[in-house]
Amino acid sequence: MLDIDSVTRRFGDLTALDNVSFTVPDGGFTGFVGGNGAGKTTTMRIIMGVLAPTSGEVRWNGQPLTRQDRAEFGYMPEERGLYPKQPILPQLAFLGELHGMDARDAKLVARELLTRFNLGDRTKDKLEKLSLGNQQRVQIAGAVIGEPKALILDEPFSGLDPEAVDEMFTLLTEFTKAGVPVLFSSHQLDLVERLCDQIVILSKGHVVAAGTVEELRNVGETQHRIVAGGDLGWLRGRPGVGVVDLDGPEAVVTFDDDTAAQSALAEALGRGPVHSFGPIVRPLSDYYREVTR
Incomplete structure (x- = not known):
C-alpha cells in the first residue's frame, strides 16, 4: 500500500x-x-x-x-x-x-x-x-x-x-x-x-x-425524480418532502427519510400510474465542480 x-x-x-x-x-x-x-x-x-x-x-x-x-x-x-x-x-x-x-x-x-x-x-x-x-x-x-x-x-x-x-x-x-x-x-x-x-x-x-x-x-442531499400520470402539485407542503423542481407530472424532490419517501410513493400510486420514482445519480463532474470552485 x-x-x-x-x-x-x-x-x-x-x-x-x-x-x-x-x-x-x-x-x-x-x-x-x-x-x-x-x-x-x-x-x-x-x-x-x-x-x-x-x-x-x-x-x-x-x-x-x-x-x-x-x-x-x-x-x-x-x-x-x-x-x-x-x-x-x-x-x-x-x-x-x-x-x-x-x-x-x-x-x-x-x-x-x-x-x-x-x-x-x-x-x-x-x-x-x-x-x-x-x-x-x-x-x-x-x-x-x-x-x-x-x-x-x-x-x-x-x-x-x-x-x-x-x-x-x-x-x-x-x-x-x-x-x-x-x-x-x-x-x-x-x-x-x-x-x-x-x-x-x-x-x-x-x-x-x-x-x-x-x-x-452521496455527499449532500439525495434528490429523487418522480414521473407520474397526473399533476404532482400535491407534493408541495407535504411533511418530509422538499420540492426542488415541479412541472405538472414531473418533479424533483428530496426526502427527510425513507418513511417520507415510501409515504409519498404510496400517495402517488393511489392517485394514478407512476412511471418513474427513484434517486437521481449525479455524475462525478457535478461534484467535482462543487468542490473545486
Whole structure:
C-alpha cells in the first residue's frame, strides 16, 4: 500500500502542494483528478523521487519509500519517456533490462506486449512513425514491462480511442488482480468515474475530496425524480418532502427519510400510474465542480 502523508512542496514563494495526504490501496485503481496546476504531476514526481518534498513523507507498506522500492515501480511521466527516433522493440527490451530482466526475457515480453496492442508488425518502426494513440500504447507497455509492484501513470489514457482505453484497462486490471496499486491522473472525469475504485480530487495543491465514486456521489442531499400520470402539485407542503423542481407530472424532490419517501410513493400510486420514482445519480463532474470552485 502506498501512503502519501502530509506532503508539502514549495518552489520559492509558490506552494504547489499543501499538506497532501491520501492512500493508494493494494489491488485497486485510484483516480487522481484536478485542473491544470492542481499539483497532480508534482505529487507523482515526489512519489517517484524525481522531486523531494519540502515536508511530509511517502510510505510503501508502512515504511519510508526507498530508492529500491521506486526501482520496482512502473512509471509513465507526463512528458513521456521513450525516444522518438529509436525502434520501439529495443527500447522496451532495454526498459525491461533496467528492471532486472535478462535480455532474452525482456525482448520476449516486449514483443508479447506489442503483439497484444496490435503492434506486433511494427516492432522495428521508430516511435515517431506511430500514431499518437499507438505511441501511447508503447508508453504503457514501457511502464508495465518490469512486472511492477505499483503503477504511477500520469495521463495514461490521453489521446486513446474507447477501444484502446478498454485494452489498456484490461491489461492494468491484470495487475490490480495481483494486488498491484495503480494511481493514474486524468482530466476525463467520465473515464475516472467508470474505471476507478476510489478517487482523489486535488485543487490548488489541496486534497478537497477523496473516497469511492459512490461515497462522493452521496455527499449532500439525495434528490429523487418522480414521473407520474397526473399533476404532482400535491407534493408541495407535504411533511418530509422538499420540492426542488415541479412541472405538472414531473418533479424533483428530496426526502427527510425513507418513511417520507415510501409515504409519498404510496400517495402517488393511489392517485394514478407512476412511471418513474427513484434517486437521481449525479455524475462525478457535478461534484467535482462543487468542490473545486
